[in-house]
Amino acid sequence: MREGWEYKKLGEVCCPKNKIQRAARCFDSSDKILYIDISSIDNTMQKVTDITSVTFGDAPSRAQQKIEYGDIVVSTVRPNLKNIAIIDRYEPNIVASSGFCVLRNTECIERNYLFHYVTSDIFTQHLMKITTGANYPAVRDQDVRDSIIPLPPKSTQLAIVSELDKIKELIRLKKEQLKDFDNLAQSIFYEMFGDPVENDKGWEVMKLKEIVSDDCSISYGIVQPGDGVENGVPVVRPVDMTETFISRQGLKNTTKEISDSYKRTILKGDEILMCVRGTTGLVAMASPELKGCNVTRGITPIECGPSCNKWFIYYQISNPSIQQHIAEYTRGITLKQINMKDVREIPLCLPPLPLQHLFAQCIEQIEHQKAEVQKAIIDLETLLAARMQYWFE
Structure with a gap:
C-alpha cells in the first residue's frame, strides 16, 4: 500500500x-x-x-x-x-x-x-x-x-487525473484526425459522384442485392456463437467494428460446428461488413487475415460483384444520405435493427467502373495516412493502459 x-x-x-x-x-x-x-x-x-x-x-x-x-x-x-x-x-x-x-x-x-x-x-x-x-x-x-x-489524497487524485487527461486528450486529437480523413474521403466522393440519393448526375441506380457477387446472400450471421472456445473459429461482433479494417487479434472464437452451420457468412477476407443491429449502417472492411472467420447476428458481409469497386461501395454506404436511408428503416428502441429485406433493397448509384477505380486510388492514399494515425493511437492507448496500471493496481 x-x-x-x-x-x-x-x-x-x-x-x-x-x-x-x-x-x-x-x-x-x-x-x-x-x-x-x-x-x-x-x-x-x-x-x-x-x-x-x-x-x-x-x-x-x-x-x-x-x-x-x-x-x-x-x-x-x-x-x-x-x-x-x-x-x-x-x-x-x-x-x-x-x-x-x-x-x-x-x-x-x-x-x-x-x-x-x-x-x-x-x-x-x-x-x-x-x-x-x-x-x-x-x-x-x-x-x-x-x-x-x-x-x-485529493491532491494526488488531481495529479493523476491531470496526467491521464493529457494522454486521453492526445488520443482524442488523433481520433479527430481520423474523422478529418473520413470527411476528406466523403468530400472527394461528393465532388466525383454527387449526393447518391438525389443522384443529380444521373448515375444508374441499383439495389444492393443486384450488385453483390453471385454467392453473396446478404444474410445474418451466427445467432448464438457461445462464450468463446480455444482454437475455434474467430467471430466478428459489432463491438469489434472500431476501425476501417478489422483485425483478427482479440476476436472471440466459436466452435467449427456452429460456424459451419452458418456457411453463408464465412468470410473470404475481402468483404464489406455492415452492422444491422445496434449502430445500423456502420461499416468496416474484412482484411485478408479474416479469411475463414465468421460474423454474428448483428453483421452482414457484403461481397461486391464485378460491376462495382468495394471502396466505392464502402464510402457510398457510409455517406450521410445513405445512412439516413438506413436509419429510416431501422426499428426498435432498446435494440435497434434493420430487416435483412430492407438491407438488400438499399438503393446505390453505380457510375462507370473506371471512375469508381479512380476514386479508390484516392481512398487508398487516405487509408495509408489513416493507418499511420491509428498506429499512433495504439501507442498512446498502450501508454495510457500502462499508466493506469501503475496508479490503480
Whole structure:
C-alpha cells in the first residue's frame, strides 16, 4: 500500500443506491424523458452518443433510474464490453436503464479520478471475474459497489487525473484526425459522384442485392456463437467494428460446428461488413487475415460483384444520405435493427467502373495516412493502459 493511500469500496466513496431517485416517482406517463440504455454508449469513446427521446409511459420497463449531470453509469449487463460513460449533459429528465450501476461521487473522491478508475483495464478485468451467466452475462449492482478502489489524497487524485487527461486528450486529437480523413474521403466522393440519393448526375441506380457477387446472400450471421472456445473459429461482433479494417487479434472464437452451420457468412477476407443491429449502417472492411472467420447476428458481409469497386461501395454506404436511408428503416428502441429485406433493397448509384477505380486510388492514399494515425493511437492507448496500471493496481 502506498503511503497515505486508502483502499475503499466504491459504495463507500459514492452515494448509496437508495439516493438514486426512482424514475417512477419523478415522472408522469406523459412526461418526456431522455432514455439511456447499453446501446446508447459508444464503448470505444466511453461516452453517451445516442439518447432516445420518449414519453415515460412509452419507455421500456427498465427505464427506472433518474440520473444527473456527472453521474457515472457502469453496465451490469455484458459488463466486459466497457459500457461505461459519464453523463455530460445538464438535462433534468435523463433516465437510465436498470441495467446500469449508477455511481455518484461524494466529496472524498474526485469525479474524474473515479471515472478513470472504472474505465481502466484493471476494473474491467475485475468485473469480468465476478460476472455470472453464460447466455446472459451480468454482474450484480451490489458487487460493483463492493469493488475496491485505491484512494490517494485529493491532491494526488488531481495529479493523476491531470496526467491521464493529457494522454486521453492526445488520443482524442488523433481520433479527430481520423474523422478529418473520413470527411476528406466523403468530400472527394461528393465532388466525383454527387449526393447518391438525389443522384443529380444521373448515375444508374441499383439495389444492393443486384450488385453483390453471385454467392453473396446478404444474410445474418451466427445467432448464438457461445462464450468463446480455444482454437475455434474467430467471430466478428459489432463491438469489434472500431476501425476501417478489422483485425483478427482479440476476436472471440466459436466452435467449427456452429460456424459451419452458418456457411453463408464465412468470410473470404475481402468483404464489406455492415452492422444491422445496434449502430445500423456502420461499416468496416474484412482484411485478408479474416479469411475463414465468421460474423454474428448483428453483421452482414457484403461481397461486391464485378460491376462495382468495394471502396466505392464502402464510402457510398457510409455517406450521410445513405445512412439516413438506413436509419429510416431501422426499428426498435432498446435494440435497434434493420430487416435483412430492407438491407438488400438499399438503393446505390453505380457510375462507370473506371471512375469508381479512380476514386479508390484516392481512398487508398487516405487509408495509408489513416493507418499511420491509428498506429499512433495504439501507442498512446498502450501508454495510457500502462499508466493506469501503475496508479490503480
